[in-house]
Amino acid sequence: MMNRRTFVSRGVALTAAAAIPAGLLGACSTEDDPSAPPDGVASVASPTTTAFPSPTEPAEPTGRPRHGGSIAAAFLGAGAAESLNPFVPGPALSFARHRAIHGVVGNLTGDPEDPFAGDLVESIEPSADLTEYTLRVRPGVRFTDGKPLTARDVAASLELAMTTGRGSFVRFMGEFDLAGGRVEDDHTLVLPTVAPIADGASILGIGMAFVVQEGTTEFTADMPTCGPFRVAEYVPGEGVRVVRNDDWWGGDIDGTYLDEVELRAIGQESARVNALRSGQVQFANDLEPVSASAIGPSDPFEIEESALPYVSGLSVVMNMAQPPFDDVRVRLAFKLAVNRQQILDTVLHGHGVLGNDRYSIGFPDYTELPQREHDPAEARRLLDEAGVSDLDITLTTGPETPGMIGTALLVAEQLSEIGVRCEVEQLPPGQLFADFERYTNSTLAGSYSSATPAGLYYAVSFTGGGPGSFGWHDAEVDRLVAQARGTADREQRQTLFDEVATRLHEDGNLIVPAHRTFINGRVPGLRGVRDGRYEQFPSFAFAWLDD
Amino acid sequence: MAALTLVALSALILVATEALPGDAANVIAGPNATDVQREQIRQELGLDRPLPQRYVEWIGGAVRGDLGDAYVGGAPVREIIERRLGNSLILAGLAAGVLIPLALLAGTIAGMRAGEGAERGISLTALVAFSVPEFVTGSVLIAVFAGAMGWFPPVVLLPFGGGPLDAPRSLVLPVLTLVIVAFGFATRIITASVADVTESPYVEAARLNGVTGWRLACFHVLPNALAPAMQAFGLVVGALVGAAVVTEGLFNYPGIGAALTTAVAARDIPLVQGISLTLAAIALGALVVADLLETTLTRHLRETR
Numbered sequence: 001m002m003n004r005r006t007f008v009s010r011g012v013a014l015t016a017a018a019a020i021p022a023g024l025l026g027a028c029s030t031e032d033d034p035s036a037p038p039d040g041v042a043s044v045a046s047p048t049t050t051a052f053p054s055p056t057e058p059a060e061p062t063g064r065p066r067h068g069g070s071i072a073a074a075f076l077g078a079g080a081a082e083s084l085n086p087f088v089p090g091p092a093l094s095f096a097r098h099r100a101i102h103g104v105v106g107n108l109t110g111d112p113e114d115p116f117a118g119d120l121v122e123s124i125e126p127s128a129d130l131t132e133y134t135l136r137v138r139p140g141v142r143f144t145d146g147k148p149l150t151a152r153d154v155a156a157s158l159e160l161a162m163t164t165g166r167g168s169f170v171r172f173m174g175e176f177d178l179a180g181g182r183v184e185d186d187h188t189l190v191l192p193t194v195a196p197i198a199d200g201a202s203i204l205g206i207g208m209a210f211v212v213q214e215g216t217t218e219f220t221a222d223m224p225t226c227g228p229f230r231v232a233e234y235v236p237g238e239g240v241r242v243v244r245n246d247d248w249w250g251g252d253i254d255g256t257y258l259d260e261v262e263l264r265a266i267g268q269e270s271a272r273v274n275a276l277r278s279g280q281v282q283f284a285n286d287l288e289p290v291s292a293s294a295i296g297p298s299d300p301f302e303i304e305e306s307a308l309p310y311v312s313g314l315s316v317v318m319n320m321a322q323p324p325f326d327d328v329r330v331r332l333a334f335k336l337a338v339n340r341q342q343i344l345d346t347v348l349h350g351h352g353v354l355g356n357d358r359y360s361i362g363f364p365d366y367t368e369l370p371q372r373e374h375d376p377a378e379a380r381r382l383l384d385e386a387g388v389s390d391l392d393i394t395l396t397t398g399p400e401t402p403g404m405i406g407t408a409l410l411v412a413e414q415l416s417e418i419g420v421r422c423e424v425e426q427l428p429p430g431q432l433f434a435d436f437e438r439y440t441n442s443t444l445a446g447s448y449s450s451a452t453p454a455g456l457y458y459a460v461s462f463t464g465g466g467p468g469s470f471g472w473h474d475a476e477v478d479r480l481v482a483q484a485r486g487t488a489d490r491e492q493r494q495t496l497f498d499e500v501a502t503r504l505h506e507d508g509n510l511i512v513p514a515h516r517t518f519i520n521g522r523v524p525g526l527r528g529v530r531d532g533r534y535e536q537f538p539s540f541a542f543a544w545l546d547d
Numbered sequence: 548m549a550a551l552t553l554v555a556l557s558a559l560i561l562v563a564t565e566a567l568p569g570d571a572a573n574v575i576a577g578p579n580a581t582d583v584q585r586e587q588i589r590q591e592l593g594l595d596r597p598l599p600q601r602y603v604e605w606i607g608g609a610v611r612g613d614l615g616d617a618y619v620g621g622a623p624v625r626e627i628i629e630r631r632l633g634n635s636l637i638l639a640g641l642a643a644g645v646l647i648p649l650a651l652l653a654g655t656i657a658g659m660r661a662g663e664g665a666e667r668g669i670s671l672t673a674l675v676a677f678s679v680p681e682f683v684t685g686s687v688l689i690a691v692f693a694g695a696m697g698w699f700p701p702v703v704l705l706p707f708g709g710g711p712l713d714a715p716r717s718l719v720l721p722v723l724t725l726v727i728v729a730f731g732f733a734t735r736i737i738t739a740s741v742a743d744v745t746e747s748p749y750v751e752a753a754r755l756n757g758v759t760g761w762r763l764a765c766f767h768v769l770p771n772a773l774a775p776a777m778q779a780f781g782l783v784v785g786a787l788v789g790a791a792v793v794t795e796g797l798f799n800y801p802g803i804g805a806a807l808t809t810a811v812a813a814r815d816i817p818l819v820q821g822i823s824l825t826l827a828a829i830a831l832g833a834l835v836v837a838d839l840l841e842t843t844l845t846r847h848l849r850e851t852r
Contacts, residue, residue, distance in 0.1 A: 072704070079809025080627045080801075081617035081818055089577060167577040170584070233707040236622065236630070238801050241707050264704055267809070270686075271799045274701035278693055281704075427568075430812030433578050434569030436585070447578075460579045468578055 065528060069545040070260040073283035074272040075537075077265020080237040084219040086210035087165030092285050093239070093265050095537035098210055100242045100261065101227040103141070103249075105154065105209035108202060108453075110309050112364035112490065116201040120149060120211050120226065124204055130196035130488055133176075133204070137187040141249040143213055143224035151189040155181055156214040158191075168452070169208035171460045176200070196486040198493060199365075202453050228256040228541035239264040250541065257528070257544035269402075276301050276521045283529065284521040285537070288402045292519045293349040301521045304530060305351060309362025311515035313355060313449040314343075314407045316395065318509040320471030322443050324388045328507055333382035335511050337418045338411055339374040343513040347406035351519055355512035357505055360454035365484075365494065367454075367501035379418045389419065396425045396439065397446025398432035403516050408446035411513070440467040454497060455485050458504075470509050477503050549831050553824075556831075557609065560823045561602050564816050570594055571618045571814040592618055605820065614821035619813050624821035627806065632825060635795070635802035637711045639787035641718060642725035646787075647780065650730060654737020655764050658772070661742050669734065677731025681793040685724040689797075692720060703800045711800075721798040725791065729783050736779035740772040747771070774844045781837025785830035 075093035083090060086098040103120040116124050123136045141149035158181075162173055177192040184190060193200060213224050221234035228250060229242035243260045250256075264281060266272045272284040273291050277299060284301075292303045318325040318334060325331055340354050353361065360366045383389065393415075397408040405426060412422035422444070432439050432447075439445055449457065458481045465473025477500055484496035504510070520538070522529060525546040529538045572588040580588075589595050608615055614624035657669040676684075693701035703717040711718055744750060745768055753767045792804035799805075803822055810818040 077809075078619065079813065080631050080806030081619040081622055081810065081813075081815055083620040088575075166575055166580070166588075168579045171579060171581070235705075235707060236620070236627075237806070238705065239707070262707075266702060266704075266799045267805065268796060268799070271702050271797065274689060274693065275704070275799075278697070278701050280700055280702055428812075430574065430814070431568055434567075434571075434574045434814050436569065436573040436578070438568065439578075466581065 063546060065257050065544040066547065067257050068259055070258060071282040071526060071545065072262040072264055072280065073285065074264050074266040074275050074281040075285045077237060077267060082236055084221060085164055087161040087208065089167040092537055093263060096263050097240050099537055099539040100229040100263065101225040101231055102210040102212065103226045104207055104211060106205040107207055108205045110362060110364065115364060116205045121154060124201040126198065126200055130198055130486060131193055133191045133193065133200045135189040135191065137189065138249065139187055141226055142247055143226045144230050144245060145224040147213065147224065149226055150186045151183045153214045154211055155183055155189050157211045158209065160212065160216060161209065168460055169206065172203040172206065172456060175203060198488055199453065199455055199485055202456065228539060229261060232260065237265060256541055258540060261540050273521065282523045282526050287519040287521050289349040289351040289516065289519065292351055301523050304520050304522060305517040309360065310451045311353060311361065311517050312401055312451065313359040313512045313515045314403050315447050315449065316408065316411050316511040317445045317447055317470045319443050320509045324386065324391065325509060327386045329382045329386040330388055331509055333379040333418065335372055336375040336379040337415050338511055338513050339414050340513040343407055343410050347403050347410055348514055348516050352514045352516040355514045357508065357510055357512050358501060359449040359512060360452060360457055361515055363453040365454045365497045367498045369501060369505050376417045383418060391420045393420060393444055394423050394425050395444040395446055396427065396442040398427035399429050400432055401448045404446050404448055407513060440470065455481060458500065459485065472509050549835050552831060553828060556827045557606055557824055558602065560820055561605065564819050565598060567814060569814055571816060574814050575618065609824065615817040617818045618815045624817050627818060628803065628821055628825055631801060631803040631806045634711050634800065635788050635791055635804060638718070638721060638725065638791060638800060638802055639784065641722045642729065642787050643784050645722065646726045646729050646733060649726065650733035650737055653734045655741050655769060657738040658741025659745055659764060659768060670738065673731040673734040676727050681724060681728045682797060684727050685794055685797040688720050688723055703798050705801060721794050721800050724794050725787055729787060733779060733783050737772065737776050740776045741768055744768050744772040770848060774841050774848065777837045777841040777844065781834045785833035788826060788829050
């Protein structure tokens with residue numbers, strides 16, 4: 001089992017993305033040194049830091065963690081109606097609340113050698129033939145009503161996720177045969193897979209596997225939980241006040257340090273910045289790159305950015321089911337027409353990392369390929385060769401995540417360099433994915449991706465050529481991905497993923513100019529937020545205040 | 548008549564929400580869901596049933612006070628509206644409480660001094676207030692009074708378990724924003740009405756009898772000018788509740804306008820319909836009250852004469 005210090009020194013960031021967040025810190029163990037200060041710097045360094053030049057390093061923590069104090073933190077909320085079901089993806093506030101009060105099976109580390117960091121499940125071991133996974137449930141954990149956590153709770157939670165949950169996690173979990181699962185004893189659960197998969201631990205550790213008590217039929221604010229905090233007051237749509245859970249299993253080791261945290265819903269980003277600036281909150285989640293760039297020395301707060309792999313890929317997708325993108329030369333011409341550095345510099349103000357036309361950067365199964373260069377001359381030649389000239393095209397997008405509109409506008413401008421007249425159609429917030437049929441029938445669509453391992457992303461988005469694949473349908477690549485995911489040997493698996501990545505890079509329909517980091521603002525005296533490993537939706541499990 | 552209008556509006560609201568591109572099933576399912584999962588959610592939400600059937604069920608429930616359950620979270624729409632409407636009414640009430648006397652004063656001065664500097668100054672102020680978008684007005688107020696001066700908080704964060712009146716300082720800027728935005732419209736209506744009355748024979752007769760200044764304004768001009776201005780006040784009060792969408796979003800005020808914005812983005816149709824119907828009912832109610840007041844005032848003036 002990996003202890004907290006080992007985990008920190010490996011420099012893995014357990015944060016998450018919009019649709020697939022990682023859960024609570026799983027790296028605490030009884031082997032930890034309670035007097036050790038949080039190592040904020042080490043915790044943000046990713047195994048792939050060489051590919052990630054830009055994020056701001058956090059301030060060096062000063063002093064030692066201390067107990068006491070309270071903070072208010074601002075997140076994007078759901079509005080007047082919101083779900084307390086942790087298996088239903090929601091806005092940032094919902095995830096932050098779930099992370100504060102619930103435990104999870106575990107988290108992803110980003111480490112190819114040891115991708116799973118246990119939380120309520122200490123370890124996950126696949127069988128040799130990859131058809132079964134054995135989950136060892138952490139002993140000594142209790143819910144807030146005093147009942148001990150057992151393997152039955154974990155099994156029931158995974159069932160609840162499937163029956164009441166939504167989103168990508170439900171699709172990922174479809175790879176397990178939950179009906180065939182066996183509770184072998186109070187702390188051992190065996191889950192068969194539908195087909196042999198090597199990345200079962202990645203699915204269970206992706207952070208949506210929250211654990212609730214067996215027998216849970218509805219999700220309420222006062223339900224028994226086993227996270228670092230428990231709910232004291234809850235106002236739907238406005239926020240929640242959580243107080244330290246003194247019986248939290250991780251509390252024996254490090255904290256929770258803060259007495260209480262107010263998680264506040266503040267919808268507009270400018271309002272979150274204003275609240276932080278005026279001292280109404282001490283932490284503000286998900287700031288715009290332009291806001292982060294405008295922060296000066298006189299501002300009473302600092303910014304922290306997420307590290308790889310927890311970034312969001314901004315993309316332009318070409319619909320291969322429609323001309324002219326059914327021609328690989330046109331797709332390549334569009335890729336070459338995009339000046340990625342310019343987008344990173346001007347749209348993201350440097351708060352991100354250069355894209356290379358694939359998502360999942362920083363995950364162990366992501367393949368580093370030579371960076372695609374900006375080459376408008378070659379792009380024009382390819383268009384001529386394809387017989388495509390005088391092209392009018394519409395790029396459909398919406399403000400679903402910071403940078404999407406700016407990226408689309410700049411791509412459209414860059415396309416004019418190769419003689420393509422590109423009009424950007426900006427949809428109102430929420431409409432892009434709400435009108436899914438229109439989105440997937442767009443000739444050119446501006447989109448984004450949350451942080452997901454490459455194999456899983458391909459499996460849910462591209463395999464079989466569904467609507468979300470925008471016309472990509474390659475049975476051979478589907479086969480390679482399935483083969484890679486079913487290969488136990490890591491090197492062999494990576495060789496197969498490398499082949500998939502090369503095919504997608506050359507023939508695919510995805511332009512990813514840049515990946516944006518998640519930017520949070522915090523007052524200088526608030527330390528240790530990153531020790532919760534989760535900068536996009538922090539749990540504040542290890543956060544503390546300076547004297 | 549008001550009831551019939553409300554029924555017609557309810558049908559319009561349903562058609563309008565139906566015309567919103569996309570549906571809640573896509574929002575709930577997320578972009579990576581399969582077609583089967585989307586269809587399953589669509590069935591769970593009842594979106595696969597014909598529109599007339601859904602309308603009959605919805606309007607039948609609405610008559611009984613049951614506006615259905617929100618798609619997101621499943622809470623009863625009525626509960627959500629009750630929670631948020633009270634906050635919006637407080638905001639609108641405070642704004643109206645400041646606006647109406649202010650607009651009456653400014654409109655009376657401007658109307659009685661037509662062509663003079665005071666009239667030009669007030670008209671210009673009203674025009675600017677009316678022309679500047681709500682978002683800009685609010686942002687300027689935040690920059691000046693929250694940012695530069697630090698007098699008021701820029702964001703409304705109500706205490707847990709408390710209401711807007713428990714955080715009075717945080718109400719100042721949203722109320723001021725609403726007042727400024729509505730001031731232009733209300734003042735121009737009053738100005739026109741007062742100017743009209745000022746030229747009437749009975750005001751002229753009062754002048755010839757030696758009545759001038761505030762006595763002329765309060766006892767002869769305003770009572771006669773108020774009756775035609777009542778409809779304008781009705782419109783303003785109704786609009787203050789509904790038009791708070793931008794202000795509530797800007798200041799993070801937990802009112803019904805902010806709830807409507809997020810419900811539209813989530814395609815939470817029952818909530819959009821419930822809130823829209825409530826706002827329509829409030830606007831209608833304000834006009835009905837204004838009608839009654841106008842009638843009462845006119846009758847009283849006739850009897851007095």
